[in-house]
Amino acid sequence: MDPGFLFVQFLNGLATASFLFMASAGLTIVFGVTRIVNFAHGSFYMLGAYIAYTLAGVFMEVAYGAVSFWGAIFLAAAIVGLLGVLLELVVLRRIYDAPELFQLLATFAVVLIVQDLVRMTWGGEDLLGPRAPGLKSFVVVLDRRFPEYELAMIFAGPLVLGALWLLFHRTRFGVLVRAATLDREMVGALGVNQALLFTGVLFLGAFLAGLAGALQLPREPANPYMDVNIIVEAFVVTVIGGMGSVTGAFLAALLIGELQAFGILIFPKITLVLAFLVMAAVLIVRPYGLLGRPQAESHAAARAGAGLAAGTPLQRSLWMGLLAFLLLLPLFADEYSLKLAIELLIFGLFAFSLNFIMGWGGIVSFGHAAYFGLGAYGAALLVHHLAWPMEAAILSAPLVAGVAALVFGALCVRLSGVYLAMLTLAFAQIVYAIAFQWVELTGGDNGLIGIWPSSWASSRTVYYYLTLAVTLAGIGLLWRFLYAPFGYSSRAVRDSAIRADAIGIDPRYQRWLAFTVSGIAAGLGGGLYVFSKGNIDPEVLAIPTSVDALTMVLLGGVETVTGPLAGAALLTLLKDFVMPLTLYWKMVMGGLILAMVLAFPKGLVGILGDRLPGLQAAPTGRERPA
Amino acid sequence: MSAPVLEVEGLVTFYGRAQILFDLALEVGEGEVVVLMGRNGAGKSTTLKSIMGLVRPTAGGIRFRGRDIGGLPPFRIARQGLGYVPEERRVFAELTVEENLEVGRREPPAGRDAWTPQRLFALFPNLAELRRRRADRISGGEQQMLAIARTLMGNPELLLLDEPSEGLAPVIVDQMATALADLRRHGVSILLSEQNLHFAGRIAERACIIEKGQIRWRGAMSDLLADEEVRRAYLSV
Numbered sequence: 001m002d003p004g005f006l007f008v009q010f011l012n013g014l015a016t017a018s019f020l021f022m023a024s025a026g027l028t029i030v031f032g033v034t035r036i037v038n039f040a041h042g043s044f045y046m047l048g049a050y051i052a053y054t055l056a057g058v059f060m061e062v063a064y065g066a067v068s069f070w071g072a073i074f075l076a077a078a079i080v081g082l083l084g085v086l087l088e089l090v091v092l093r094r095i096y097d098a099p100e101l102f103q104l105l106a107t108f109a110v111v112l113i114v115q116d117l118v119r120m121t122w123g124g125e126d127l128l129g130p131r132a133p134g135l136k137s138f139v140v141v142l143d144r145r146f147p148e149y150e151l152a153m154i155f156a157g158p159l160v161l162g163a164l165w166l167l168f169h170r171t172r173f174g175v176l177v178r179a180a181t182l183d184r185e186m187v188g189a190l191g192v193n194q195a196l197l198f199t200g201v202l203f204l205g206a207f208l209a210g211l212a213g214a215l216q217l218p219r220e221p222a223n224p225y226m227d228v229n230i231i232v233e234a235f236v237v238t239v240i241g242g243m244g245s246v247t248g249a250f251l252a253a254l255l256i257g258e259l260q261a262f263g264i265l266i267f268p269k270i271t272l273v274l275a276f277l278v279m280a281a282v283l284i285v286r287p288y289g290l291l292g293r294p295q296a297e298s299h300a301a302a303r304a305g306a307g308l309a310a311g312t313p314l315q316r317s318l319w320m321g322l323l324a325f326l327l328l329l330p331l332f333a334d335e336y337s338l339k340l341a342i343e344l345l346i347f348g349l350f351a352f353s354l355n356f357i358m359g360w361g362g363i364v365s366f367g368h369a370a371y372f373g374l375g376a377y378g379a380a381l382l383v384h385h386l387a388w389p390m391e392a393a394i395l396s397a398p399l400v401a402g403v404a405a406l407v408f409g410a411l412c413v414r415l416s417g418v419y420l421a422m423l424t425l426a427f428a429q430i431v432y433a434i435a436f437q438w439v440e441l442t443g444g445d446n447g448l449i450g451i452w453p454s455s456w457a458s459s460r461t462v463y464y465y466l467t468l469a470v471t472l473a474g475i476g477l478l479w480r481f482l483y484a485p486f487g488y489s490s491r492a493v494r495d496s497a498i499r500a501d502a503i504g505i506d507p508r509y510q511r512w513l514a515f516t517v518s519g520i521a522a523g524l525g526g527g528l529y530v531f532s533k534g535n536i537d538p539e540v541l542a543i544p545t546s547v548d549a550l551t552m553v554l555l556g557g558v559e560t561v562t563g564p565l566a567g568a569a570l571l572t573l574l575k576d577f578v579m580p581l582t583l584y585w586k587m588v589m590g591g592l593i594l595a596m597v598l599a600f601p602k603g604l605v606g607i608l609g610d611r612l613p614g615l616q617a618a619p620t621g622r623e624r625p626a
Numbered sequence: 627m628s629a630p631v632l633e634v635e636g637l638v639t640f641y642g643r644a645q646i647l648f649d650l651a652l653e654v655g656e657g658e659v660v661v662l663m664g665r666n667g668a669g670k671s672t673t674l675k676s677i678m679g680l681v682r683p684t685a686g687g688i689r690f691r692g693r694d695i696g697g698l699p700p701f702r703i704a705r706q707g708l709g710y711v712p713e714e715r716r717v718f719a720e721l722t723v724e725e726n727l728e729v730g731r732r733e734p735p736a737g738r739d740a741w742t743p744q745r746l747f748a749l750f751p752n753l754a755e756l757r758r759r760r761a762d763r764i765s766g767g768e769q770q771m772l773a774i775a776r777t778l779m780g781n782p783e784l785l786l787l788d789e790p791s792e793g794l795a796p797v798i799v800d801q802m803a804t805a806l807a808d809l810r811r812h813g814v815s816i817l818l819s820e821q822n823l824h825f826a827g828r829i830a831e832r833a834c835i836i837e838k839g840q841i842r843w844r845g846a847m848s849d850l851l852a853d854e855e856v857r858r859a860y861l862s863v
């Protein structure tokens with residue numbers, strides 16, 4: 001390879017790094033102060049691109065030139081900054097003290113709403129923006145051409161870093177932001193109105209996201225998928241850099257940018273996975289990222305909740321009634337309802353398995369789709385490539401997922417809180433990327449088709465009974481785990497790792513075991529799922545699947561044993577009901593999740609707990625110093 | 627004694643289900659220094675945090691200059707004129723000494739002169755040379771002084787000090803006592819919690835002894851110093 005090519009590739013890496021940094025800086029700043037992982041950051045980025053598209057169109061129509069172009073870019077960023085303020089005032093302000101799960105879901109709900117708003121306003125087509133006047137040409141370096149705009153962007157990143165440094169070190173606002181990142185309660189005790197500070201920080205974060213999105217416009221068209229794509233990359237950058245560290249984000253962006261530029265030459269097949277592998281590797285060596293610092297332990301992630309109520313006679317009769325209903329369902333249900341019931345049972349198991357580690361083990365997994373999807377893909381691959389029968393394939397599904405959970409879990413359970421959530425997400429994205437890119441094995445984007453049940457189970461009714469038997473068995477086993485000594489010790493670990501340690505339970509081992517068992521159960525659900533659909537594609541491994549599971553747990557209430565089942569039923573039926581009614585069902589779903597979170601910021605059980613003193617959650621953690 | 631600056635009555639505070647403060651009452655007069663004494667875990671810090679709004683009492687009245695401040699968020703309480711210095715100091719580790727002071731800065735009420743970094747460096751001479759140093763690179767005693775100076779930047783009329791002498795070498799405790807006596811001369815009222823009787827004796831004029839979340843004894847500091855019975859009953863370990 002000639003040096004000119006390598007150098008240009010290096011410059012490409014720098015330009016990518018600049019963009020990654022600008023897109024991530026706001027995320028890490030907002031996290032540092034508010035401790036909220038803001039999924040909607042990607043939406044701000046997307047809005048920046050679309051708004052700049054519209055403004056640039058108008059301005060350059062009126063007066064073509066650099067002033068119009070740059071005016072449009074910065075005005076777009078400012079508008080997005082104001083939208084950030086709106087988000088803070090309407091949503092975030094209400095959930096600062098809520099459990100992490102609620103915060104993640106609330107901001108994800110905003111992502112869903114913005115996606116539909118963008119489709120309503122700008123349509124679903126790619127929109128190619130104008131190119132920057134004066135920067136349309138090439139420069140020649142070592143006999144190779146390199147675009148002027150890219151060259152300018154290489155300088156934009158460090159420029160933003162420098163501006164942020166000045167802001168944080170030379171202004172009172174900046175000093176307050178840094179102080180609040182370290183100890184926001186103390187900042188309040190010194191008389192600083194945190195609400196105003198947070199509003200300012202959201203403006204800054206959204207402004208930076210909007211700026212990055214707007215600057216991206218001359219390179220790639222605005223499209224409705226750019227929000228999720230960028231947020232995933234920005235997560236990687238902020239987590240590698242250390243959440244809350246702007247300089248760390250810059251270093252991480254350089255690392256990822258160059259890695260992508262050269263990685264594509266060396267490993268063209270695994271470009272998507274590469275960034276996540278680096279992230280996993282960094283977190284294993286440095287659990288808080290390159291320049292991050294340990295988080296104060298969060299009590300909000302899992303509140304000390306009600307003890308397990310032993311089955312009262314009323315509960316027992318309700319269960320018997322439900323069981324009888326499920327057993328008799330095929331007698332009066334039509335084909336479609338049965339299909340729905342199958343889905344509902346499978347997602348019930350999936351949600352139950354997530355709740356198993358979340359409500360009872362204190363592990364918020366943001367990538368539970370990985371284990372569900374691995375079960376599904378495991379079964380499908382065995383049928384597709386090795387022509388295994390359905391029975392063997394379904395039995396193998398939990399094994400495949402369990403092995404993955406065993407490996408990933410060993411790394412995940414070393415972390416806690418947001419870092420843990422992000423690492424689980426990273427693993428899910430790795431699996432997703434493999435399913436997407438390894439076309440020979442998995443069929444890539446198209447997935448695998450023709451994965452049907454064995455002939456004896458091919459009728460809907462028989463498959464329904466099969467699903468019923470297997471999911472109930474799975475749920476029953478998890479349930480036994482909860483009541484067995486394992487369940488008690490795992491809850492002890494959730495409530496206080498230090499205390500559990502003192503009474504002789506190795507917390508990490510317990511969490512690892514819980515994670516693996518949960519993965520096995522999710523994989524079983526995935527195995528059943530693929531035969532009920534007859535096909536599989538990477539969507540089953542994507543973020544929305546993980547979010548669905550979280551939403552189900554949320555809807556039902558985190559601390560209840562039966563909650564996730566009710567939540568699964570509710571969400572599945574809701575989707576089935578809403579989707580055919582409107583083109584904009586994401587907005588409806590997002591609105592519903594948001595309403596749930598805002599109405600019950602402590603979760604349903606929290607509400608009950610406030611009413612019934614016996615269930616009162618113990619120390620809120622508010623009074624503890626960070 | 628003139629009209630009290632701070633009046634607390636019937637204070638009840640829980641952590642979760644554990645009740646820590648039981649119907650606690652105390653007063654601080656204008657320009658007075660009152661010390662809250664008691665063994666470890668007696669509830670001294672909880673009392674100060676409850677007054678500052680950092681933990682929420684379930685019952686009781688807290689009045690500052692006659693105004694009810696119970697239930698306000700901490701930043702509003704601070705803006706009424708209360709300054710709080712936590713037991714753990716909680717200086718902002720990655721900020722310089724000067725930046726720490728900047729975080730605490732607030733305009734004084736009309737007609738009073740403001741504390742400035744210069745005046746504070748005169749009060750705590752050790753800090754003067756450290757102004758550009760990060761707060762996690764200075765000694766524990768210096769951090770304690772910084773924590774107090776940072777709170778003074780907000781020009782409080784009443785200072786809540788949680789065990790300012792804890793963990794400090796005798797020389798530094800001495801300097802601290804001198805500085806606090808100076809502060810009093812500036813007209814700042816002080817409510818401090820302490821376990822060091824000697825230190826308390828140098829600066830406080832009244833003492834309250836707290837045990838298991840209740841005030842068990844109150845009186846003049848000189849009486850406490852003279853009364854070995856009381857000290858043995860409530861303070862010695």
Ligand SMILES: Nc1ncnc2c1ncn2[C@@H]1O[C@H](COP(=O)(O)OP(=O)(O)OP(=O)(O)O)[C@@H](O)[C@H]1O
Nearest residue numbers: 619623624641646665666667668669670671672673
């Ligand atoms: N965040 C908390 N959660 C639960 N209990 C707490 C918490 N903080 C303090 N306690 C308990 O409240 C009681 C009073 O504590 P407090 O810190 O007010 O005591 P103190 O008099 O300041 O003690 P010390 O001299 O050790 O500082 C103690 O029993 C303590 O264990």
Ligand SMILES: [Mg+2]
Nearest residue numbers: 670671672713
């Ligand atoms: Mg104390």
